[in-house]
Amino acid sequence: MKIELKARLFEYFKNFKKDKFQLWVTIYLITLFAILVWDLLFLNSSAFKMLSSAIFNTFVISLFAVLVSFLLGIFFAFATEANFRFNSVIRFVVKFLLDSINSIPQILLLLSSYVFLIIFFYNKELAQILWLVFSLSIIFANDFFIEISNRIQYFKKNEFYNASLVLGISERKIIIKDILISNSKNHLLNRIILVFSSMIFLFSSVDFIISVGLSTNLSLAELPKTLGNILASLDSKQDILAISMLIKNPLYISEILTTHLEGISAASILILTLISSYKISNSLIQKMKLY
């Protein structure tokens, strides 16, 4: 039994050489787990609780937002690409809406959305979370819309679209089954990974800005704990500043890994997520020949 497990593990690791996608997913998960275990051991319990709830909030909100955004993308793509139902007016309205949203840098949209949140959802945690999911998904819907409609347009030029159409197969079924599910799932997965990582990055950055910039004077709404506002706290600032000590004294690393954990952990999880999703997406593109 033991030997079999060992052999299987060996096979799994050996596969990394060919399959960089698998390699990077494993690196990401193991490193994330290692950081959490380390924090559990060396971080005091209240700080650990705060950090873990921040990670949880950031990831769950982003995941939900990615999901909603994906559905919105499909909805908009259908509104513009499925010929039989919709006319050119709807097409223009959808394009105009998405183009306008896309022409305002995402960070400004999210900042404005936060301002709205502070004014209207003061101290209502569930409403705040729902609002954040909603605004993040609207902001990123265009990414999915463009990917999905590009795929549909590409395959509409392909002969099999017409060949199925003239046999009386419904356009909706061709788009969903043949174009999106069987021919685009890897493209969509790649897009989901990319949107997820930009969402985490943007979300944390805006949260950081709000926590640093808007908290001093006006009474600030109690916001859900996220990686961004943990990084913005004064303690974390000190923690990250400690990194520059490393240049003068490399042995300072032991100090950093035990006493300056909070900020370092939040920053490393953020950076790890960004690097890994970049690598995972790249290896997916190579593996599935998505270029």
Next chain:
Amino acid sequence: MIRFPEIKYHFIILLLFSLIFFGIFQIIPSNKTINQDYQKISALFKKLNLDINSNEDRILFQESRNDFLSRTNISDDFPTEIETIYSQNLEIQKNELYSNLENDELVSTILWGLMRFIFIFTLLSILIFYLSKTLALQKILFLTKKHYFSLENIIWQIEEFRQFPTSSKVKRNAKIFFKLLLKIITLVVLFSPVYVIGYSFNLKGEQISIVMAIFLGLISNGLLITSTNSFYQFLQAESKKGYVKTAKLKNLKNMFENDENLNWKKLFAIKKVFPNNTLNQIYINADLHFTSNFKNFSRLIITSLVIIELTLNIQNGFFYLMLKAVLFGNYKILAIVVYLTFLVVKLSDIVIEFISLRKNQKYEN
């Protein structure tokens, strides 16, 4: 004269958006509410012969508030948070620039900030456009020549250790360890949000010059690495196309083989040409795709600049002004900044589309 039919569409979008924006701008309340409360309180204090600027008087009023109110027949909806409203008003007065829309200085500050922003944005865009192409070329040429060390490949070198004699193992170990460390540090820096870098080096807003802001924009937030990667992927996709096979049949030099003509000078040149090498057409085609896709990066560059300004507190910046205004409840300035940024983005879209169109038209019949 170059035909540019898309411009009509852009103008329609601009017009429609401006109309909608104008509507929204009208709806947004100005920050008069806080001021109104303050006016009420100060009027009452005057009536009561109290000095609103005196701490004692305010405490006195707070303590026997009901008494005062009943004496003056003022209804119960009189503001309760006297202290907060007072201090907010002080802040507002101190920061009149951000709170008063009629302030003359505000217009010039916004315009000056906008110019500065456009300048940095343009410079950074040009740099990123040039650098990502140059770096991606190095990457595709060296990766295939095995000079390039990718993180994954370094990990595999560790596995190959066992085959070497013990004496050389230590040397190799150290070499690979440093390579690995260097690579990881580079990756971490390139993907770090700018505030993490800013914190580690204790950068203060006042210390950050335009050059520094551009430099930070280049190395952080994953900007340069993603745009380089994008050009690299275009190069890779093009190098697999049929015309490259044809070029090899014509006995042109294969880009992946050694070619003494493919020197550093050619790779770093602004106008890149690689005569008699398959790379030439690959580069031209990848460049066409990259240029038309650069719109996505221009949005990322703006996002990156906003993050730099707001997290490192660069004073007098365009977006910093906006954040301050939000702080004092002046949401109209937020709307104005959003609108102006929208205009910049659309303008950059038009410029990029125009450049891309001109590049493509070279190859029209």
Next chain:
Amino acid sequence: MELSVKITLSENQIIEIDSFKLANRKINFIFGESGIGKTLISQAILGILPKDEFKIEIDGVEYAQYLELPGVKEIMQKHFFVFQEPSSHLSQTQTLREQISEGCFSETPRKEEFAKSLFYDKSVAEIEKLLNTYPKSYRPSGGEKQRIFNLMSFLKIQNLTISTAWNGYFFFDEPTGFLDVKTRNILIKQMVESYIIDKPTFLIITHDYSIISFIKEQFSEYSELFSYTEIYKDGENLKQRTFDEFEYLFWLENAVKNRPNKVKQSEVVMELQSGISIFGKKLNFYRNEYSSESTKLTLRKGEITYLKAASGVGKTTIAKIIMGLIHTKFNMNLDGKHITEKTPILYFKNHLWGKKLSMVFQNADESLNPKTTVKNLFNDFPRKIEKTLLQNYFERLFPKYDFSELLDRKVGTLSGGEKQKINLIRALILETEITILDEPITGSDLSGIKQILIFLQEQIAFGKSFLLISHNEDIFDTIVPPENVYYLR
């Protein structure tokens, strides 16, 4: 030359041939179904495939090593390959002139001479104009691009003849796929002429069996220069065998003799008026090749009507107009209903597609979703397809296959001939009154072609109406009565 080649495309897709033979200094014709790996094998041998894309072994040697062998290195200086899709193998950012003037062509003489003979139908000024264009996906046409590729190969042959006595390898993959019969014949003549001077080794991969008849007619005195073989699938592996050209010619002669020459004159099911304007041209139907009087295209119940035209005239366009896929001014009577460009697309969707009309598209590879299984191709039809009915159809066209195993196959792993048969089943199983057949035998080998012809004749006997579009005139003349042939100009 005799080699074994193994190309691993993916874990469950391997192309393997134990002995791939090529007669040295001869003109080798290789026939066979499309999509079984002829192109990849020949490109691998010439060293054209990129090193890292697939795992390749030639004669047991790894591809990277194979490319370093001195003999192979020499081949790679003295070879050329005419790709079957000329469009994707030309750069869109160089004019055609630039593309025939770089690399080894920079100092090649007689370019104009070759160009003139290949573009026999163009004036000098027109050729000049053509050479100064950047090739885009639709213009110049596929046929023009194909001629440019053939031109390049002739230039390279000439280069080698001038510079060295050693013979080179020149492979042509479907070099006439986009050409009409007349141009094809001129090209073949030019090919044989440039071959005769220095006798390099030629390999011509083709599905166009009628080339055989032409060569027998034109070059009877050179017959020992030609070698005909066929590559076929034998289980998982590929095999090569001699193709008996005389047997083919005999079959053809007999089939024409047995052709039904009488027409039943049954009821008219479709009429399409002449004068369809598309892309600034007016298209008309004629009863014979040289007549000047246009007529309407008529389709009768239980008959097959054949529409012939030179390549690039717009045969496929006509098919797509009838199906409502291209919007232009036209006038058609279909089963008592008058249909024009004003007929809404919803009418096609609700009453015609899959109900009265169906169509087989010309490109077998592109008209099926490669990522799905054969079974799923029959899933979302307007009416449910019973399994027994499906089995009936499959047994007619796939007599030697295991039905349920075939249903579970991924479409992407099928050969071109298999795909085209499935395309046919898909269009016919709905039992619509009319089916348009656009090149229904592309990608098939001779045995597949024979099966399809018998199958179509059975369907006609059951009362089905076909509109046929194909450039394989030799072959379809065996089943269509001359009275049902129309010409499109």
